[in-house]
Amino acid sequence: MRIGELAKKAGCGADTVRYYEREGLLPPPGRSEGNYRLYDAGHLARLAFIRNCRALEMSLGEIRTLLGVKDGGGADCSGVTALLDAHIGHVDERIARLAALREQLAGLRERCCGVTPVADCGILQGLAEGGGEAAAGGGRKCLGDAGSLCGREAG
């Protein structure tokens, strides 16, 4: 099959396939008389493997390592589990960081309801002071209890 069909079956673009070839993740396929790349089922399986790894947000470097093991680079698969454990660790870290970030953003969001003159906006003040850290503290201008209206002067 040609590159377009391969890409479609793998759920990616032809550019991406050529990119993986350039990066050495896919072996260069044979060519037709007209210089078109010609792929077989083996190429598709390898590309599917790569795309599955990418769907799990592995880097191309990590995928390269896995392919190396697959291609016979190790006696057992201890490298695979180690890589996966490290990857899971990275994902956990990112989740933890995003959760903390989310808290900060929520704290900041409480500081204004959006109908305040710019100079009084608690969000902009919070960002000027130190992000979300001081959000729950003082300086709150909006949303006293009920979450309805700001203490706004101008009509």
Next chain:
Amino acid sequence: MRIGELAKKAGCGADTVRYYEREGLLPPPGRSEGNYRLYDAGHLARLAFIRNCRALEMSLGEIRTLLGVKDGGGADCSGVTALLDAHIGHVDERIARLAALREQLAGLRERCCGVTPVADCGILQGLAEGGGEAAAGGGRKCLGDAGSLCGREAG
């Protein structure tokens, strides 16, 4: 102060400061006789604002918008709350995606304990089949109940 001191106070590198200047987020400062950039407290405040936003993982585009509002681009701060709400939405999406990813990775991880010959590694098989989707299903080679040993032949 010169760029190094400014950068240190803001917790970033001098390259980053020059980058923000090129991107139009920081106004070009005055220069000394020797052509060094010279900054004042206003520059520091603006840079701190930018770095606070970046710590909350806002894009430079979002920050540009916020600075525009701050610089007098709007009568009220509704743009600020809208931007923040959208940003929080993005963060929530990323958290949800990462949590799902984490599940998939954990399912995949269960399929091998790492001392299996490469050809039998359930993780590599799972990645060849379809990532983590089929992980909890059949084809499991390792960690039957106790989580101790694989069904391994070779010593």
Next chain:
DNA sequence: AGACACCTTGGAGCAACTCCAGGGTCAAGC
């Protein structure tokens, strides 16, 4: 013969920096 879909290569662009080369500036010490 022309239209159209598909393919080729090489190169640029994205985000937000980071690093480097090759050179200039400035204060301190000898």
Next chain:
DNA sequence: GCTTGACCCTGGAGTTGCTCCAAGGTGTCT
């Protein structure tokens, strides 16, 4: 006066994983 060393300048390349583009070739259909 000279050197040393820290700091600064500009311009450009590298990072990741694609994605898009231009300019041109191939293959099929009508």
